[in-house]
Amino acid sequence: MTLLHRHPDFLTRTLVLVERLKGCTTLKELQSVLGFMIKTSVDQDCFAMNQFMTTCSTLGCWDLAASMFSQVQNPDVFLYNAMIRVSVQCSYPLQALEQYKSMLRAGVMPESHTFSSLIKGCRLVQALRYGKCVHGGVWKNGCKRDVFVQTAAIDFYASFGGIVESEKVFDEMPVSERDVFAWTTMLSAYAQAGDMASAQRLFDEMPERNNATWNTLIDGYARLGNLESAQSLFENIPDKNIISWTTMIACYAQNKLFREAVTLFRDMTNLGFSPDEVTMSTIISACAHLGSLDIGREIHYYVMQNRFHLDVYIGSALVDMYSKCGSLEKSLVVFYKLQEKNLFCWNSVIDGLAVHGFARKALMMLSKMESEKIYPNWVTFVSILNACNHAGLVEEGRRLFMRMKKDYLIVPRVEHYGCMVALFSKAGLLEDALGLIRSMESEPNAFIWGSLLDGCRVQKNLEIARICLDALILLEPNNSGHYMLLINMYAASNQWDEVTKIRRMMKGRGIEKGCPGHSWIEIGGDICQFAASDRSHPASDKICMFLNDLDEQMRLSNIKPHEISIGF
Template sequence: MMRAEVMPTSYTFSSLIKACASLSALGFGEAVHCHIWRNGFDSHLFVQTALIDFYSNFGKIDRSRRVFDEMPERDVYAWTTIVSGYVRTGDLSSAKELFEEMPERNTATWNTMIDGYARMGNFDSAELLFNQMSVRDIISWTTMITCYSQHQKFREALAIFNEMTSNGIHPDEVTMATVISACAHLGALDLGKEIHLYILQNGFDVDVYIGSALIDMYAKCGSLDRSLSVFFKLREKNLFCWNSVIDGLAVHGYADEALKMFRGMEREKIKPNGITFISVLSACTHAGLVEEGRRMFLSMTDDYSILPEVGHYGCMVDLLSKAGLLKDARELIRSMKVEPNNIIWGALLGGCKLHRNLEIAQVAVKELMALEPNNSGHYNLLVNMYAEVNRWGEVGKIRAAMKNIGVEKKCPGSSWIEMERKIHQFAASDKSHPASSEIYLLLAELGGQLKLAGYVPELIWGDLA
């Protein structure tokens, strides 16, 4: 075009800048910027807005701000673009300052700020802005749902979804996939079924994203048959779908089926990733398939050039430890290319408890005390092991040490179940639930039945209470 001496217009330059941003062509974009200046388009609104976005895509927010400050006029899109640039680079303080200076705001501006706070985990600020919005679109609602889901606030995510539908806002595919994932983490099977039905009745395309979310949700909620049914009905299956079904089979103890599914994935020429091997190694651990686990662990690096991460080592240490191969597990830890964490040492300690190996247990607990000095669980496990071999002197020393550093109390665990679309949450020793009297009465009755069956109810009751 330039060789033909055809004069470019503002549309030419704004399109060129967008192309440079898409191709990450910083040098070419800078050259185009020179042409913009030379051809007198340095004050054109659309062109300058494109430049602001272009430079912020490369993290050069100072250049974006310089272009913005030099603009003779600015519309709401220019303001939103510079605010988005600051959000993209993580400078929420500057983004908020500009947001408050804006003469007018549109829904996209509000969504940009909410998304920025959500990414930073600042729920209070995200909620405050969300509640202040006079008009919310599908992006506003989905951003808040995603915000809660990504930070494990799944009950809040479902509450926002219910509010969204009650306000007459129809969700899209992204919203549905996110909500299905929240159901999976909460074990909300009934609600998950309703959402699946809503998807089918409202003509949603069950693509690889919704499909993989449904597979994962049904598996995590205990309905493996439905999970497999969704998988086999999918017209197209990507890596996420295969990973979800392999993990579902592994979690439910179907190790052989999980491995068969993995081989089917290989036949379909779908290249596995690190997450795939976490599921495969977990399946081997559940079934005690030591040699198969070793083979898979080697295949990961030899055949697919995937470097083992802490999660993969954790699976292997757990597999070896549960099989009683504690020395092999210890050697694997020594050979790790990454620093072993509490999961690694915890898996080794669990194997030591199972196979009554005090020597290696002492090593594991020493490492765990350094990593998690306030976690009473590791101390208590070692106390129980000493008590089993009547080494009461050691028991006394550990209990005294626990008292000195203030880790006598065990951090209460919690769990939840879904009944009639309502999520009930329970914590250990908690009596705040309206039906707690009936629950403890039933536990006492079960304890009596266990005693009659030959078990020691005091130990079981201690775990439950």
Template sequence: MLNTVTNFNRCSPTATLVQIPNYFTLSKQTIINLLKKCSSLKQLESAYAVMIKTNANQDNFLANQFISIACSTFRRIDYAVLATTQMGNPNGFVYNAIIRGFIHCSSFPIQGLLLYLEMLRKQICPTSYTFASIVKGCTLISGLELGEAVHAHVWKFGFASNLYVQTALIDFYSNSCRIVETRQVFDEMPERDVFAWTTMIMAYVRAGDLHSARRLFDEMPERNTASWNTMVDGYAGVGDIEAATVLFNEMPKRDLISWTTMINCYAQNKHYIEALAVFNEMKSQGISPDEVTMATVISACAHIGALDLGKEIQLYVMQNGFDLDVYLGSALIDMYAKCGSLDRALVVFFKLREKNLFCWNSVIEGLAVHGYAQESLAMFGRMEKENIKPNGVTFISVLSACTHAGLVEEGRKRFLSMSNDYSIPPEIQHYGCMVDLLGKAGLLEDALELIEGMPMEPNSVIWGALLGGCKLQKNLDVAQIAVQKLMTLEPNNSGYYTLLINMYAEANRWSEVAKVRSNMKVLGVEKTCPGSSWIEIDSSVHLFAASDKSHQCLGKIYVTLGALDEHLKLVNHQSEGGVM
């Protein structure tokens, strides 16, 4: 039995024992209490030694208790395996405990499924607890055919009406993208609790069917916080910020997940100031954030360049005992790099005890963006030496570093290395980096040849990168090719027309300027919406956009601008008069 699991540490019967007067007079309840009091592996080993000395390890109920504690409390499946293999005749409850341990508390769900087959061979009847775990195991390994077979067993053994088994099946079919079967299981349930309703709503959200999810949500006889969170997260996922906000505001009760979901909603949809506002409101409500919340908030600071606020949040992280793990670490590295504080980004990076790929990607990108191309490539080499396998994101940063430094041959070499050395097929972003690199180096023909040889259809980013290179090299011939493609892909984007107009103007080809402007008028192309920018003053972020008059300090701003304008005119006048 269980011969596929090896190399586990055996519990020693000679381990230090808990002080018990007489092993052979212990009651079952005493041993149960002993197991429940275990707070370390040493104590658990001692308790098991007591069970061996009193032969209590052959008691199915006590073995079940030991296995459950070993798996759920200490996540030691090897201890559970040892206890099971030392039993002469484990019953269904013991099998349920070890199956649950493999599926829920280890990275070996397939072993739990094999144990189910062993149960059947030994003619031990499964229970609802067995099927709840087995169905979860099928979900974890994405075993659709196996799950359908288990579903047949559910019917065979008479658990087709069991609430927990049916809920597990809803989750299984949902994860298998079988929404019709998911709804069929839900409709066949003779009774449903709030968790079953929420699981079905989550299935619709996962399938992107927000209309059905909301209809089911409105039909729920009762809702819990998880139900509300699921709907808010669903609207956030499709970018419907308004619906998510309305639902969030209507929630009768919010937990940490509710607040974090709403912060994520704003951050994912580039409403970073709103994300920070929700975070501040969350703190004012006395809700303590976790690592996920903090990583999202730090990321929001990165996108708006709020360095001072980012520093405050790092201080908050340190003062409130958060572990600086790879998630918070990579977020802080990214934030400091994007806010222009590369030194701080490097300090965080080198202080991390553990570094995953995201941390390496963040520091490589940070060095590349700040123009430290050689240092970025050196960091990539260091990552390789530490046997951290790069991904596509890593190579975007590496190719960007080559672009910043004009390292054409190095860029070509790295581009080929992706597929040759790491089996990473170049995606459209990587082609965009190469087109940008070649264009800025004046190799426009090479860039055009690369585009024509792409395995996928070039998008507007590719042609836009080529057009940017043409602008830099003042090459109108290739620019016209790029603009023709861009007019097809994004006919209403005025930016490309404007760039071409500027190029014609620089070449004194005014008739072409007039022609492009005329075409824009005929096609109804208008200038794009004005850009916006953020500025941080005293840890408060202010948003500005062209022609926007909504800022509360508008009057003071214009007075200051007027004074500056007058001062500049005076300086210019003095300069022309020979005073300066």
């Protein structure tokens, strides 16, 4: 049915409904307009349905868009394009590829709008071969000179590290067709590849720059640790927007300058800029690294005062921040308040329980997470295995490590092996630990050998200790600690000739005895450094008496570490 054949009333109704669709801000409103559309058969009209799709995309209702699309008898190219776009924007890129196939089957010819969305979808699923086919389809359908398609292609190849392919697309664009988006995308491709010289050259050559251009360049410099360039560019942006501020705050955080990140956030709000959800999650995460509960609370208060929606980003950042700042209770309170919880939220809460010593609760959270159809990834298992390690849950840990590989098809990383080796070693299962290290496909690191070595020390197993130390000395030839441990072990078993051999080896390599490891604590603004068995602090007698007293009180109340209830 074309426009001219429609009854005038039908046309008016369609136009009115399109306007109403544009005005929808909630799913409820959208559903009520849809009700009218179905009643009046406008749900078969591709023009009106196109706007319906766009609104679904802004509201994030992919399910509704897809189910209504499947009811349309003869979707036109506009509607197919809209459906593909919604799928990509709502992060359902595989569905977009399926819709493209069904479009071809239905004999509807794709065009430039189809390809720009589709290429973006291929980038999201990192479908290199499929993306290349789609890019081939672009040539067949004569869309290769469309600036939107070309921009998407530059971005697509860059996401695979194919900077040469990106350059090729960019260079083949006639200069007159390159707009600021195309230039910025190419600049971003260089920045992603870490080639800041080319990025800077492009920046200088560009006929026009906007905010995104500046932000991309700043981010590129900061990711390579070049904060000076990032800072001076930031100061020169003609008009900073919220993304510029957030980018610079993130730059400080990436370079571990968390206090500077907080200072810049305060400067920004003092100048009257309103942070958005991205700014807030960035700054909350900076607070987590600072470990300052006071600043963390202050930012959380800001979140509540300004009525930010507790989305999955802000939510997971807050859960992590409270746990890292030492308040597991507050972390749990925030977690239970979250309306929507994704993998990151669950990972944050599981890690919090794990590092605070609540292994059983962490495992319970894992089952709860699975019952809500969120599936663990490698990060989840680092926390879970770490929890087993701290609680000494050997069989549980062994079972979970197997499940991780068999049920979740997660390839164990060095971090996972680290937890398992530490768990076995502490339990005295030195042979199991060594067997696991031998089965690793990647190189064991110093942490892994160090855990096994510590187990050997407790068990007085000189034979395996020697294997660990040989490996450690190879990995860290200048760390005197490894040699010293070996010396102490041989000395303890009266093997003085071995002791002499190692002393000679150290001397030959020019390794000094070195100083013991230190830790420090901030008390009332003063930083006190201390080492194990260190009694140099003027109040050390008092401190030891206090610790003994605490120990005695715990013993009398029958409290063991890991069993302290926190009532949730």
